[in-house]
Amino acid sequence: MSVVLQSFPLLLQGLILTLEITAGGAVLALVLAFLAGLAGTARSRILRAVSRVYVEFFRGSSALVLMFWFFFALPLIGFRFEAVAAAIIALGLNVGAYGGEVVRGAILSIPPAQYEATIALNMSPALRMRRVILPQAWASMLPPFGNLLIELLKATAVAALITINELTFVGQQQRAATGESLPIYTTVLFMYFVVAQVLIFGMRRLELRTARSLGRAPAARRGRRPALAGVGDGGGSGGVG
Amino acid sequence: MATETGPVAAPGKGGDGDASKIIRFEKVVKRFGDNVVLRELDFDVSPGERVALIGPSGSGKTTILRLLMTLEKLNGGVIWVSGDPLSHMRKGDQLVTADEKHLRQVRQTIGMVFQQFNLFPNMNVLRNVTEAPIHVKGVARDEAETKARDLLNLVDLGDKYDAHPSQLSGGQQQRVAIARALAMEPKILLLDEVTSALDPELVAGVLDVLREIANTTDITMLFVTHEMRFARDVSHRVLMFDQGQIVESGPPDQIFSNPQEQRTRDFLHAIIEER
Amino acid sequence: MQWDWNYAADIMPRLLDGLVVTVSATLVGYLIAVVLGLAIALLRRSDNRAVSGTVRWIMEFIRSTPLLVQLFFIFFVLPSFGVVLSAFTAGVIGLGLHYAAYTSEVYRAGIEAVPKGQWEAATALSLSPGRTWFGVVLPQAVPKVIPALGNYLIAMFKDSPMLFGITVVEMLGAAYQIGAETFRYLEPMTIVGVLFVVVSIPASILFRYLERRYGH
Ligand SMILES: Nc1ncnc2c1ncn2[C@@H]1O[C@H](COP(=O)(O)OP(=O)(O)OP(=O)(O)O)[C@@H](O)[C@H]1O
Numbered sequence: 001m002s003v004v005l006q007s008f009p010l011l012l013q014g015l016i017l018t019l020e021i022t023a024g025g026a027v028l029a030l031v032l033a034f035l036a037g038l039a040g041t042a043r044s045r046i047l048r049a050v051s052r053v054y055v056e057f058f059r060g061s062s063a064l065v066l067m068f069w070f071f072f073a074l075p076l077i078g079f080r081f082e083a084v085a086a087a088i089i090a091l092g093l094n095v096g097a098y099g100g101e102v103v104r105g106a107i108l109s110i111p112p113a114q115y116e117a118t119i120a121l122n123m124s125p126a127l128r129m130r131r132v133i134l135p136q137a138w139a140s141m142l143p144p145f146g147n148l149l150i151e152l153l154k155a156t157a158v159a160a161l162i163t164i165n166e167l168t169f170v171g172q173q174q175r176a177a178t179g180e181s182l183p184i185y186t187t188v189l190f191m192y193f194v195v196a197q198v199l200i201f202g203m204r205r206l207e208l209r210t211a212r213s214l215g216r217a218p219a220a221r222r223g224r225r226p227a228l229a230g231v232g233d234g235g236g237s238g239g240v241g
Numbered sequence: 242m243a244t245e246t247g248p249v250a251a252p253g254k255g256g257d258g259d260a261s262k263i264i265r266f267e268k269v270v271k272r273f274g275d276n277v278v279l280r281e282l283d284f285d286v287s288p289g290e291r292v293a294l295i296g297p298s299g300s301g302k303t304t305i306l307r308l309l310m311t312l313e314k315l316n317g318g319v320i321w322v323s324g325d326p327l328s329h330m331r332k333g334d335q336l337v338t339a340d341e342k343h344l345r346q347v348r349q350t351i352g353m354v355f356q357q358f359n360l361f362p363n364m365n366v367l368r369n370v371t372e373a374p375i376h377v378k379g380v381a382r383d384e385a386e387t388k389a390r391d392l393l394n395l396v397d398l399g400d401k402y403d404a405h406p407s408q409l410s411g412g413q414q415q416r417v418a419i420a421r422a423l424a425m426e427p428k429i430l431l432l433d434e435v436t437s438a439l440d441p442e443l444v445a446g447v448l449d450v451l452r453e454i455a456n457t458t459d460i461t462m463l464f465v466t467h468e469m470r471f472a473r474d475v476s477h478r479v480l481m482f483d484q485g486q487i488v489e490s491g492p493p494d495q496i497f498s499n500p501q502e503q504r505t506r507d508f509l510h511a512i513i514e515e516r
Numbered sequence: 517m518q519w520d521w522n523y524a525a526d527i528m529p530r531l532l533d534g535l536v537v538t539v540s541a542t543l544v545g546y547l548i549a550v551v552l553g554l555a556i557a558l559l560r561r562s563d564n565r566a567v568s569g570t571v572r573w574i575m576e577f578i579r580s581t582p583l584l585v586q587l588f589f590i591f592f593v594l595p596s597f598g599v600v601l602s603a604f605t606a607g608v609i610g611l612g613l614h615y616a617a618y619t620s621e622v623y624r625a626g627i628e629a630v631p632k633g634q635w636e637a638a639t640a641l642s643l644s645p646g647r648t649w650f651g652v653v654l655p656q657a658v659p660k661v662i663p664a665l666g667n668y669l670i671a672m673f674k675d676s677p678m679l680f681g682i683t684v685v686e687m688l689g690a691a692y693q694i695g696a697e698t699f700r701y702l703e704p705m706t707i708v709g710v711l712f713v714v715v716s717i718p719a720s721i722l723f724r725y726l727e728r729r730y731g732h
């Protein structure tokens with residue numbers, strides 16, 4: 001127990017970096033998801049193709065391998081990344097690809113009648129997207145986004161392998177320093193668990209609020225969908241990694 | 242949504258530029274796959290005229306309204322609105338498929354109310370009505386809201402500005418949809434069976450609002466309805482359709498009291514049986 | 517630094533050795549996930565609230581904590597309880613357990629999709645619980661979830677490089693070792709990245725097709 005007390009402040013520092021990487025990755029992923037999702041529903045074939053390639057490529061690649069590549073291989077051809085930047089970019093690209101499918105699916109799920117109503121009111125395509133389609137699609141994006149956020153949080157642990165001293169890395173260091181693996185790893189796992197539960201709770205609140213603002217009955221309490229597998233096209237692919 | 246037809250010669254005779262007709266269908270053809278829904282349909286509507294479209298299910302009534310609203314592409318012929326081709330644009334003396342810009346131009350004068358209301362669930366009642374005037378026409382927010390309140394009062398929803406669409410009955414939602422369409426100040430209002438998704442006790446409220454609009458404005462109205470009483474009271478002219486063609490056309494008194502065609506008689510008979 | 521094809525060719529055999537380890541770890545881990553996931557799904561249907569509730573929270577815990585830390589736990593903590601596992605064994609157990617938490621949800625959805633009438637018919641015929649599960653319910657539920665389960669095979673394949681974290685020399689580990697020996701990371705890392713994409717994209721397209729065709 002005293003081991004945990006000693007290591008706790010350091011673990012907390014690691015946790016903060018974990019949260020920062022998660023936040024950075026989430027912002028990047030969100031931006032990429034919207035770009036990919038909008039391009040994926042665009043009229044232009046070229047935009048759709050670009051979106052397709054991005055989504056398939058980064059869903060198909062392993063986040064960890066991508067991170068290693070950014071960190072070890074790219075500097076050799078002149079692109080040097082801070083380790084944290086490499087982690088954020090790799091995770092953001094990867095999760096953004098899953099998010100792109102979420103955005104695309106949500107846009108396509110808006111009933112045609114809503115499009116027709118905007119045409120009858122002579123709205124431009126941009127106005128229609130911004131004021132009518134996306135606000136409604138947002139509600140169906142939130143549950144899968146919540147799942148993706150948890151997968152992202154978990155995936156940040158691999159940053160330990162490129163020596164970023166986030167929570168998992170600090171845990172490894174503390175184990176090596178103290179030799180007390182059980183209390184250290186248990187604490188680390190619980191820290192992730194608590195953060196995940198807080199994020200799940202927050203996302204759930206947001207979902208309820210959004211559903212209510214659209215006059216939808218709040219969705220019944222459901223278990224988390226089978227991770228990424230469910231994301232996008234009803235399949236889901238498990239880990240982001 | 243443009244037509245698939247390539248350039249067609251501009252029909253010289255009267256058709257184009259004849260602004261005395263606010264709507265003119267000229268040899269309009271519409272197919273869904275092999276199913277020819279409208280075959281060379283011709284008819285026109287004068288400004289301020291209220292026309293009821295009646296006829297059996299599948300006869301093409303909705304298709305006509307959707308073509309006018311540019312929700313469907315036509316496969317042949319031309320539709321003119323106030324002398325301008327709807328789905329085509331002039332290019333020299335040819336008519337070519339309209340582009341988005343042209344469509345947005347011609348759509349300005351047309352509004353539509355749908356059977357299923359199609360209100361925007363992400364906006365409250367007031368914003369449903371003000372959204373397009375503000376963001377499409379560039380009306381100032383204050384002005385748009387004042388106008389929207391007037392319209393909502395007109396449709397008897399003066400106390401529901403802040404309500405969410407899902408908190409309203411079908412009849413109330415449909416009246417919001419009517420206010421929303423009117424807020425764009427269309428010259429032509431298209432109404433497709435606007436009461437048929439409603440519970441019977443809510444129908445009268447919506448029809449009263451439409452009567453009021455008919456009596457107090459000179460908007461050109463094209464409406465599809467199975468409410469024969471309403472059609473009789475409000476319309477100047479009734480068009481009886483079957484299989485994409487006009488079977489009979491005339492003032493409501495004549496069509497309802499003294500139909501000339503057997504198919505019209507059968508149809509009216511069936512409708513009365515139904516009630 | 518330039519891409520060196522000769523060097524790339526030289527290191528290929530070692531990377532392919534790594535790929536063999538990657539693929540075997542994925543397959544063994546998947547086998548565990550598929551079998552264990554079904555067992556968990558059945559446990560979660562238990563009438564005993566204590567059992568179903570406990571299982572549910574354990575699975576929630578596994579799903580919301582990182583696989584890498586779970587691997588560390590298995591590899592570094594279990595020995596102090598006298599359970600010494602090779603890195604590979606610890607790795608496949610970790611992979612299998614982590615993904616069982618996901619596959620159990622897939623099975624659960626499949627089981628819930630079996631119409632209530634099927635259960636009632638089984639009751640009406642006085643089938644034993646065992647016959648009801650294995651003769652009636654699962655034969656209907658499992659085929660429908662196979663494509664969804666397939667997605668997890670790909671997901672596990674992409675997560676398997678984490679085994680490198682507990683010293684398994686799978687493909688990423690091999691690439692890293694080569695890089696560390698020669699200070700040329702470009703070729704090994706790029707080849708590994710490409711191999712992952714080349715395997716997983718066609719596989720995921722295949723499973724999506726199967727899902728549309730046979731799923732639901
Ligand atoms: N999107 C579509 N795709 C294929 N066929 C269509 C489509 N819309 C309409 N049709 C067909 O066109 C024909 C005319 O349909 P329309 O909806 O115009 O009839 P209607 O007169 O409005 O009938 P109702 O009284 O039932 O509303 C029907 O045969 C219908 O099946």
Ligand SMILES: [Mg+2]
Pocket residue numbers: 302303304433434465
């Ligand atoms: Mg119709």
